[in-house]
Amino acid sequence: MADPMRIRAQIEGSKATVRVLMQHEMETGQRKDSAGKVIPAWFIQEVSATHNGKPVMTAEWGPAVSKNPFMSFVLKDAKAGDKISVTWKDNKGDTRTDEVVVA
Amino acid sequence: MQDRRAFLNHSATVALLLAGVGMVPSTARAAWSGPAFEAKSMADLMKAMNASSAPAESKDVTLTASEVAENGAVVPIAIATTLPGVKRMLLLVEKNPNILSAAFDVSDALEANFATRVKMGQSSNVYAVAMMADGKVLFAQKEIKVTLGGCGG
Numbered sequence: 001m002a003d004p005m006r007i008r009a010q011i012e013g014s015k016a017t018v019r020v021l022m023q024h025e026m027e028t029g030q031r032k033d034s035a036g037k038v039i040p041a042w043f044i045q046e047v048s049a050t051h052n053g054k055p056v057m058t059a060e061w062g063p064a065v066s067k068n069p070f071m072s073f074v075l076k077d078a079k080a081g082d083k084i085s086v087t088w089k090d091n092k093g094d095t096r097t098d099e100v101v102v103a
Numbered sequence: 104m105q106d107r108r109a110f111l112n113h114s115a116t117v118a119l120l121l122a123g124v125g126m127v128p129s130t131a132r133a134a135w136s137g138p139a140f141e142a143k144s145m146a147d148l149m150k151a152m153n154a155s156s157a158p159a160e161s162k163d164v165t166l167t168a169s170e171v172a173e174n175g176a177v178v179p180i181a182i183a184t185t186l187p188g189v190k191r192m193l194l195l196v197e198k199n200p201n202i203l204s205a206a207f208d209v210s211d212a213l214e215a216n217f218a219t220r221v222k223m224g225q226s227s228n229v230y231a232v233a234m235m236a237d238g239k240v241l242f243a244q245k246e247i248k249v250t251l252g253g254c255g256g
Contacts, residue, residue: 015214028222030200045135056212062140064196064204066177066220073207074214091135 007100009075009084016078016102018049020071020086028063044069046089051075052082078102140203145195145230148202154240158232161186161241166231168247172223175249181218182231184241189215191234198227223249 003023010017022044029041043063049056057073075084085099142148145158167181182192192215194205204221215233223229226248233241 026222028200051212054212056210057208059205059207059217060136060140061205062201062203064199064201064221064223066222070179070218070220072181072218074216076212076214 002094002096005086005088005096005098007084007086007098009078009082009100009102011078011080011102014077014079016075016082016084018073018075018084018086018100020047022069022071022088022096024067024069024088024090026063026065026067026069030063042090042092044088044090047071047086048088049073049084049086051078051084053085136206139206140201142202143200144202145197148193148195149240152234154234155238156240158240158242161233161243164231164233164241164243166229166243166245167218168229168245170246171248171250173250175223175225175251177220178223178247178249179218179220180229180231180247181216182243183214183216184231184233186215186233186235186241188236189233190236192217193230193232193234194219194221195230195232196221196223196227197230198225199223223247225249 006021008019024044025042027039027042031039033039041063044061047059080102082102083099084102085097087097089095139148139151142151163186164184172178180194182194189209192207192209195202196204205219207217209215228244228246231243
């Protein structure tokens with residue numbers, strides 16, 4: 001099972017900035033190991049977020065996103081106590097969801 | 104024991120196989136836009152995304168990043184636009200093996216303002232692309248110099 005994400009949702013007026021740090025290899029499939037064999041691609045393909053259970057964003061990523069990816073997005077309308085949940089899914093079908101309360 | 108000729112032949116075969124692997128990245132799964140992520144140029148990408156109009160540069164789209172990235176493995180980039188009616192924001196790195204790095208869908212609940220970190224193999228132009236609901240495609244670009252590539256072993 002994949003390691004937990006670190007999520008922080010910070011209120012600025014009526015908006016909330018959500019910052020997410022995921023733990024993932026993000027192997028591109030371009031690199032070779034010491035024996036010259038291609039290391040198979042392994043990366044997060046889909047990221048989605050919900051705000052109090054309502055889907056608010058989806059993203060598609062390629063292998064060019066850095067290892068242990070960082071992402072931030074801004075919710076237009078949020079308040080303290082709201083729940084934000086973020087899910088990712090990688091190209092091997094592994095998935096992880098973490099939730100945070102807006103502070 | 105292989106002689107030199109057989110060895111060379113063998114290497115050539117392996118090289119071809121490797122090239123084949125490089126040309127066709129991992130097979131895409133159901134929802135993921137595989138063809139878009141395999142695009143090598145802006146034109147290919149727009150075709151894969153079914154964009155109806157040619158991309159135009161716009162001052163209303165912003166790309167925030169430092170001009171020099173010390174480490175190509177981790178290049179922080181922010182893309183944003185203040186325009187209403189954005190459907191999707193894309194982040195492209197021109198000289199990467201595949202141009203599209205990330206695509207964010209913009210919903211009504213979100214500002215079109217995203218940040219992430221990408222890998223860059225070499226110094227390159229980077230694009231922030233906004234795909235509008237009315238079919239327009241607007242972009243901003245910036246050259247980022249990389250001192251240490253992010254795609255090597």
